[in-house]
Amino acid sequence: MENKKKSTIKDIAAVLGLTPSAVSKALSDHPRISEKTKLAVKETAIKLDYQPNYLSSALRKGKSNLVGVIIPRVNSHFFSSVMENIEKTLNLNGYNIIMTQSNELYAKECQEIDTLLKIQVDGIIASMANETTDLEYYKKIKSKTELVLFDRGEEELNVDYVGIDDYKSSHLVVDHLVSQKCSRIAHIAGFKHIRIYKERIRGYKDALEKSGLAAPDNWIIESNLRLEDGRRIMQQLLDSPERPDAVYVAGDIAALGALQILLENNIKVPEEIALIGFSDEPFTSLTQPSISTVNQHSDQIGKLAAEAFLQRITNPKQKINRIILEPELIIRQSSNRNLK
Amino acid sequence: MENKKKSTIKDIAAVLGLTPSAVSKALSDHPRISEKTKLAVKETAIKLDYQPNYLSSALRKGKSNLVGVIIPRVNSHFFSSVMENIEKTLNLNGYNIIMTQSNELYAKECQEIDTLLKIQVDGIIASMANETTDLEYYKKIKSKTELVLFDRGEEELNVDYVGIDDYKSSHLVVDHLVSQKCSRIAHIAGFKHIRIYKERIRGYKDALEKSGLAAPDNWIIESNLRLEDGRRIMQQLLDSPERPDAVYVAGDIAALGALQILLENNIKVPEEIALIGFSDEPFTSLTQPSISTVNQHSDQIGKLAAEAFLQRITNPKQKINRIILEPELIIRQSSNRNLK
DNA sequence: TTTATTTGTTCCAACGTTTGAACAATACTA
């Protein structure tokens, strides 16, 4: 015989012979309530295990103090680290977050957006799914609540954004590979319709050109950057008439797949083919050889995205923020020919 | 000049010259509302981009259709897969989930519980943090809403539970190691105060005894099972006067740490020391050598936990479910002496 | 034609909290 009874402000009022409004004011430290009453109210609140009903207060105040976060997938160090830092920053400011994942699917993303809007979140912080090309749903968010994007976001939406300089990242990667005497550099890329991957491709091309190099068009291969994509494309590159002597992969997981294929084919990394990934996922330092990669500063991105949201809530009409962080190349064994 | 104006049932009513309650009934297909009115209402709802206000309806109905999920950390294949399957199952039944992570910290866990209760979720599905020994907060959940536990849960709480047979898992592991002619088997364990780890330890001891083996007490070493714990303890075992010839690690991440130390010390795995982890995290198949491990059926656990919740919501007084799944030993290179 | 039934709608109270206004009681000022 269980009774899942939640106590309300009324119950406290009844115990103390007060009105609900007196209790409400006491709980929120209203100046006109006597210290004695406040103390009594707070004691009974604890005694009755009172939990404020968020639904009613949010309804009344028109503010939920809830922020929705949409990420492509939770099972990635980059995204979960961003997540954690968003949460940490917002918690300090009295907000709670609802995290959802799109699984890189447009349909799921739309569904999550609808749910979050229904819940009346005070804002949404998101990184777009790989599949997303239609921006309608994001425009819908914009018309209903605050929106901050990070990492994967489109300029067209004209909202606050935090990310790294993807164009420059490719320069760091290519310049380093060139310094390692690589000259036939292929690029396992993300889909060009996503801005960050487009920028990485653009940076890759420009950096090659700067060094007087050029890559055949079929050395830029777009994909979803999953493990199996990395494997498939690396095999494809190995089978091509002229093999590259370096491969720049736009994501670490795909880079791992590529590394597997290289090892399975007994190709020496980095001597025969050098390899560089993207994101600094923890496993890149654990593989044999360890994988060079680009650090995207996930901790800072989360913090900055949360702060951008907080600023916008405080002052909705301030001008749009675009925060672009400096990428950092982490050189490990897979691209360091000097070390070995 | 933006107007983040949300339209309400009142706006629709005003447009059509109806009352809000007529609109509400039309939207929920009340039988007494004429088809004509329903059509008109639904059209205007779309035209005005009407989004039902979840706060008010949840408040009124006393049901939020929101379920809180608390997991120790999101960045683990096991937990994120459970998560995904909980979400999938609950979504099909009209529920949305709010996922939170405790980061294995008791304080964070309590905070998350309070938030979820404040939000008035219809139930909580959780796996306890490593740190948690005091069950007060879980009893609090029980007194306020429905609670389902998975993987890490205590029997004392007497709530629905889904997990695997940890005692048996250890038997599978030890029996396999014995079949590989290992006789000095150490155990890098989780903390004994957590039931699942206690069970793994108990199974390990009993299985050893069954095979006429015994391990010195200092070969059962409890820890948080993080990467660095695995490294530290493995080093400790290597430095001990009599080295083990097999190590059974109660978590994959710690097993990876142990493997790193073994490789750094040029110890042949599995010939000199065999290694087995726990959870079937994806990276276990990617290491060199690949790591044997125990499959916990994360997909099923999520589905079953969600179903347990749904059943309890429908029928609060049905008797407590304890669903125990069969563990599955996945034999890979790190423990297979025959293969090599 | 009167009475009963069905249909489509409005009315109203409620969910739990918040907040400005109103009020009574006490304390301070002239």
Add this chain to the structure above:
DNA sequence: TAGTATTGTTCAAACGTTGGAACAAATAAA
């Protein structure tokens, strides 16, 4: 001692939605 200020509380309306009861109009049954 009357008048004003201060203090501590209650009152009442509101947030948006819901759902039972009430009601009027149209239709069916007697």
